[in-house]
Amino acid sequence: MSNSNSTPLMARVTLGRALRRLRDEVNHLTLADVAATLSCDISLISRIELGKRNCSQQHFTKLMDLYGVEESERDRLAELHAATREQRPPWWARYSEVITAEYERFLGFEAAASEVFEYQVGILPGLLQTERYARAVIGAGFASLGPDQIDALVEVREIRQRQRLWDSDQPLSCCYVLTEAALHFQVGGPQAHQEQLQFLLELQERQNVELKVIPYAKGEEGAQIAAFRIFRFADDDVPDVAFGESVAGSLTMDDPRDLRRLHRLFSNLSAAALDPDKSRDLITRIKNKED
Template structure:
């Protein structure tokens, strides 16, 4: 994974996983062993291995010696290390004053994901939203922000759509399951609702979009489950990561057992939903109600 096709965050994740393999898989060291050798806290080593902390040059050199990395493999790790310290700014950097640290982390993962599996209960997935719909949702979800800040967040959502789906040679595969209620809720008023449904009909035909709707008569399948998404990556060194929504904000989920459970849950929801063709029929019928 090089900086030409990845973000700084993902380069750090890839580098960190390579270090973890050397520590536990090759040398069978514990975090305590390595922290003692480097005279630092175990939390620092853990954060470097998870991509949450930059590895210093001094620590990198000590780790290479500690793990007795051969010259042939060290060259590859030097390249990974350099990529993890790349200073080039991602496209969302101009919006740093309105993007939270958690949101920035999510965007970093989404920017290089190959596939997303997303379930929504009451609103439509962000990459499928029109500008007016996104404006209405953001205005309610971020009431403490001023008009300019809300507008900036709407711009970020639009840029995410362009970079990952609409204006790219390598769009992300988007697998969505939503409830029929998400279609019915009149977000932003009648005109915005109609515009959004028309857009949904059109974008659901996109080759990288698989949109399925759970009808009201399957409500027991979906009513007690909160919204979540799972991101997958083509790079085998990068594990899946999921995000769940709660009253306290977005939660990052990366535990293997939790991820397996979410994958099973998404498959169950997709099986309960109508096919993409039948789902478009539901969207069309909902749109006709607006006449």
């Protein structure tokens, strides 16, 4: 099984996509047709295909029979189905008291992704944040949380960084575009700001991290309202998924039309940004000016 399917979440997503293809493209059945055959709600079949719900063994067997799946394909899908029911909890399970369901879903996608394309307006990407920067951001964004809860969320961010950038045999390939404004905000105070800018300069030496900055001079070309990130997976059977950010929280987007629009938007933002070398020069100038 590929690395993309190494978590129950990604196994559900991959299985759901395969089941949707068998229903729609191979057998030309509607959700209503399948729901009637299985004597269940349409919403159940839809959620299974979207990877948002596990498929029971009974329903899986009936679907294989309904779709006329050949033995070799059935064996492959049975392996995926078994992976969706894996009981070994992910590393973030021990932080369940502070992790929302949406954040847990995000962590599952990030853990399995091979590439991320991220645009940020006013803060730096989570994987690029120092401990002091992360603590200041989390403390301001979750003011109702107690010190222990903030500590736990900072730990989660540090583990994400370590597992996806430092300790992995297959580190995440990161393409970041951010506005110049994100470099000027002194999050955590002047000393923490200097530390963070130095950390960015060090990160740019890593082959798997590309960081590009949109300067103020680009004006409306870099003035998008909301941050977003797109995850891409090594397994071609797993579609891209995006997360948008707003005051109401994070929004998951997996509709192909939304993803095409976001990829096009990211390409335009990247074209408006300075190249990595000039971006490094800008970060250095800001750091030296405020030192």
